[in-house]
Amino acid sequence: MTSLGLYIHIPFCRSRCDYCGFYSIGRKPTDRYIDALTKEMDLKSPDFEDRLCDTVYLGGGTPSSLSEAQLTRLMKTLSQHFRISNTAEITMEMNPCDMSESYLKNAMRAGVNRISIGVQEKHDHLLSAIGRRHTAKEAETAVKRAYRMGFHNLSLDLMYELPGQTVKDFEASLRWAVHLPVNHMSIYSLILEDGTRMAQLAERGRLARPSEEESWAMYQAMCRILPAYGFERYEISSFARKGYRSRHNQKYWELSDYLGLGPAACSRIGHTRTENTPGVRLYEKELLTGHPPQQEVETLSDTDEMEEYCFLHLRMKEGIPLDGFRKRYGEGITHWYGDAVKMLKEKKLLKEEAGHLFLTYHGAALGNFVFEQFLLD
Known part of the structure; x- marks a missing residue:
């Protein structure tokens, strides 16, 4: 049976980070949005009855902005529409502020077995400068709580080349992170995306970023420190302990088939790539009136x-x-x-x-x- 990856986009955030260029809106998810996702599953799942879904990824936005009831309903609906493997990797992105004991218990009951945590840095002044709501202590507590409760496949994101960040800051973040109970890290340099607050500040000459020499030193620190603590660099931005590579992300890099659900979600099936049009209201309107979501379709030569x-x-x-x-x-x-x-x-x-x-x-x-x-x- 041919495998399939599933991606579900949850484009909601309590507040928008200053650097983020992904499609999202600043409010909580509604049940109407889950209704629309269900309708998209109704329309698309019949084409994949012969596929076994071995990875599921809830991305955003902030998927942990879903209420416990909404998450439970979403995961149940997915399993009713698609054949989910008993050994599927089921990842959910979470904000440290949302990772209460109750929320984590509910996520585990719903089937989530891997969490990707948006940490970004260990210094509170840098977290505040990029618009993150959590503190380093809250992030550390959330990671340890998740591990203690049985989530032993944990990934976290870190960033470098941030405004005001020094080489020592980044090295300290790396050395702090390797001592947390995580087995995967995604490390990203800051990219100034059009339309973000940081891009606007840079255009006005008001964004102080590290020099080229400092950026190169940060890159070298990443490549030196993480492998020394057992994290293999298996992809340009990804490091993992043995046996903990992201199976879902590997589908993207290996050109395997994956289906995306939700506004702005992308799919790739064979030579055909599709992207649902951004816009929660339009997405909900189309699906809840019996129409498929608007999308762009590209057939790759x-x-x-x-x-x-x-x-x-x-x-x-x-x-x-x-x-x-x-x-x-x-x-x-x-x-x-x-x-x-x-x-x-x-x-x-x-x-x-x-x-x-x-x-x-x-x-x-x-x-x-x-x-x-x-x-x-």
């Missing part, structure tokens, strides 16, 4: 898919499986990218070993440059 295959596989530690590439596209990678591969190897940005082509340490640091070489004119 063989060339587009090949480029994407290279970009996404190179993000991972193992890189591009050369036999897999040949079987998928009919020719070896040098047929399409011979000059680029030769140049990148000479610059020591790519390495070939054991049938795989993968980024070197310096190649990972210059990932965007490497990826550009895999664009076909």
